Amino acid sequence: MNEDRLAPGIRDAFQSRHMPSPGLEDRVIMAMLWDRKPRARRLLRLTGGASAVLALGAVVLFATTYGAAADTAGRAEPITQSEAIADAMKQLPNGGTGYRVLEAQLEPSSKHFEFVGPNGMELGEDQVQECLVIPPIPRLPLFTVCRYYPVWVVAFSSPTCNADVAINAYTGRFAGGGSGSGTASFEQCQLVPESPTITWFQPTWA
């Protein structure tokens, strides 16, 4: 395929997924906060710098902890499929009542889970990482230590909603998920919010 043929193909591929948003211009302009003054750059830089120093200190301080935890994870055996499904169901509304499992797949490298559902809906998973985050310091790209880990990805379907949930294959911990439907509202299909317990290893996207 030469460059001339590739360009329209790329354009078509992107545009085939386009969903128009009529009137967006008016909505954006209407929601503007026009009385906001320009932000002081100096203050932002100082805040950013201070956060970076704090984050660096925290990472150095807890490096030993992280190493120990990573070692443990490296030796662990992945949980079974049924355990993963049970853990994943806890993330669904009403404990997963009314949902059936479409597919469950162990992703050793945590990359590129792809599955086309019965209604033609595509499910996909990107690279899942977990990162050491020590609250209240935010995750900073340059200073935060991250690692890949295997996940179980479980795709569910109910008469009104579809959902897919990723579970850390070592710990059974929720690693993220998505849900949606063409018929039910977004709220009806939303996954159960995570528990507010603080976890240092936070799943994230790479």
Added chain:
Amino acid sequence: MRARRGDRKAFEQVLRPLIQPAYQLALAMLRERGAAEDAVQEMALKAWCHRDRIRPELGTIRPWLFAIVANECRMARRQRWWSVLRRRDAPAQDRPEVDPDASFDMRRAIDRLPYRDRLLLHLYFVLDLPAEEVAAVLGIGLGAVKSRLHRATLRLRSRLTMEVTP
């Protein structure tokens, strides 16, 4: 210049025609309409808050605005609920497609590219930005844009070959 000084009408005038292209970019990166609209709204708010950074000598604020929206998308994807798993709706039946199989393969191949490659391809091929503006959006040099573009299309080609080879 008036937009930079805080003239609301002037700012609106330069912002308005760029909202739909920015939304198109955000949607391509996030694949969810609500999130893409949020990214565009954030872009507009941030641009207004940082209007002192508008450089009238460049003649356009397009690369600056697209850089903001690209950054918003990057941040949105890092958030937990986003990104780990994405669900894509089945394509609408009434959408014209020349060759559904080829389009599906291309979509899959593009999906497998790293985020920065997809961003680059969208800016260059879909939004038709000149390489100089793409460089400004990505904050890299013109030479880097060309070499990244070359590498991205090579990667895409190899993935397409893999898709069609059983």
